Amino acid sequence: MSLEMLGYLGGFLVTISLAPQVIKSYKTKSTKDISIVYTIILLIGLGLWVMYAILNGIIPLSIFASIEFLFTLSLLILKMIYK
Amino acid sequence: MSLEMLGYLGGFLVTISLAPQVIKSYKTKSTKDISIVYTIILLIGLGLWVMYAILNGIIPLSIFASIEFLFTLSLLILKMIYK
Numbered sequence: 311m312s313l314e315m316l317g318y319l320g321g322f323l324v325t326i327s328l329a330p331q332v333i334k335s336y337k338t339k340s341t342k343d344i345s346i347v348y349t350i351i352l353l354i355g356l357g358l359w360v361m362y363a364i365l366n367g368i369i370p371l372s373i374f375a376s377i378e379f380l381f382t383l384s385l386l387i388l389k390m391i392y393k
Numbered sequence: 394m395s396l397e398m399l400g401y402l403g404g405f406l407v408t409i410s411l412a413p414q415v416i417k418s419y420k421t422k423s424t425k426d427i428s429i430v431y432t433i434i435l436l437i438g439l440g441l442w443v444m445y446a447i448l449n450g451i452i453p454l455s456i457f458a459s460i461e462f463l464f465t466l467s468l469l470i471l472k473m474i475y476k
Contacts, residue, residue: 317445323438331431343426348414355406362400 318370325374328381335388342393349386356382401453408457411464418471425476432469439465 311319335341356379363371394402418424439462446454 313445313448316441316448320438320441320445323434324442325438327431327435327438329431330434331428334428334431335426338426340426343418343421343423345414345417348410348412348417351406351413352410355403355408355410358399358403359407362396362403365396365399 321370321374325378325381328378328385332381332384332388335385335392339392341385341389344385344389346386346389349382349389353379353382353386404453404457408461408464411461411468415464415467415471418468418475422475424468424472427468427472429469429472432465432472436462436465436469 331344335344356375359375360372360379362368363375414427418427439458442458443455443462445451446458
């Protein structure tokens, strides 16, 4: 595997990692063990990364960070609905 | 704020975001709402990123990804202890 592939595969896994968490929270309608501080800090950090990537024209990071931002936003919304 | 600062601040926030989650899980001793699939995929993705960053000599990413890897590993261990 090339070094570049290693970076992309890592980025892909990190990006999709929150999907099973969002699905679980949606199905169980229970989010009390999830830290709202975690979701808020992550959301702000990813938002800054999306801006950074877009302003620098770094396409892969723009895509990865945007998808992860949307998963995090979904989790935060679920956290606020199912307290 | 410079573009570079934006990237570093975003990276810093993403990196530390899991800290309040680990602290919460440790204090409440309850992790049932946390998806183990999420923690495992994130851990593998971050592990690949650490390798990628070290092999490419990208110091900031090596540091950020290593710290996040350790937080994720802590969360996975807490998830396995407090089912």
